[in-house]
């Protein structure tokens with residue numbers, strides 16, 4: 227039987243740690259790396275990051291936007307990077323942040339989570355701001371194939387707080403914040419699994435859970451993709467303060483702070499970041 231995504235994540239935490247290396251080929255980074263700002267540059271950049279991650283961390287997160295900038299050639303580059311990462315045994319989280327009415331988001335799920343699809347990944351980021359019910363089809367598809375979802379809840383960008391702390395006025399989660407409501411619905415899904423579930427949430431390491439009314443207990447069994455470390459200012463040493471009892475589900479995600487090391491320094495940068503995280507979680 228195919229292992230669940232939650233089970234794969236649990237064993238990756240044990241064997242390779244919980245660093246997620248973001249693959250974000252910003253134009254300025256391609257320049258710093260001596261690469262062209264085109265699909266070929268993005269491909270070489272992505273493949274080099276994958277190579278550097280193998281043996282030093284277990285998870286990568288290609289940010290699809292930086293490949294999409296280059297059109298269809300960028301997508302071909304992305305396919306090569308996704309394939310190389312999956313062939314190397316890394317967990318690949320496609321950072322696509324898709325969201326739409328259910329029938330359309332179902333097709334997004336098929337694109338990123340169907341085994342054998344050109345863009346096959348192990349998990350995708352997804353938006354439930356059209357209602358958690360709108361992502362039921364990708365959830366079911368993910369479950370069927372041992373894949374995962376990471377649902378945006380409390381994102382790292384400061385301008386998101388006004389909307390994400392707004393109060394839900396109807397339904398079973400009435401009275402909670404939008405972010406806490408999403409966390410609660412995801413928690414319900416994960417109760418159907420034992421151990422770490424396969425549906426995660428995205429909670430920025432730059433936010434305070436209390437400001438959103440999110441309790442560590444409501445995150446039990448839910449993987450947490452936590453971007454915001456490094457360039458956006460969050461410190462790995464603060465994980466315990468930020469996530470408390472929910473820390474065991476945290477994936478520490480960083481992109482620019484690692485990628486800025488350049489092609490010759492990236493191996494050491496990933497190794498050092500992994501070691502720091504291992505020290506904090508020891």
Ligand SMILES: O=C(O)c1cc(=O)[nH]c(=O)n1[C@@H]1O[C@H](COP(=O)(O)O)[C@@H](O)[C@H]1O
Pocket residue numbers: 248250289321351380381382383428429430453454455456457458479480481482483
């Ligand atoms: O889903 C994400 O990964 C994400 C969610 C969020 O709330 N904030 C956030 O920064 N991200 C992504 O995480 C990465 C952060 O990059 P750095 O700030 O360079 O580490 C980018 O690819 C963002 O798109």
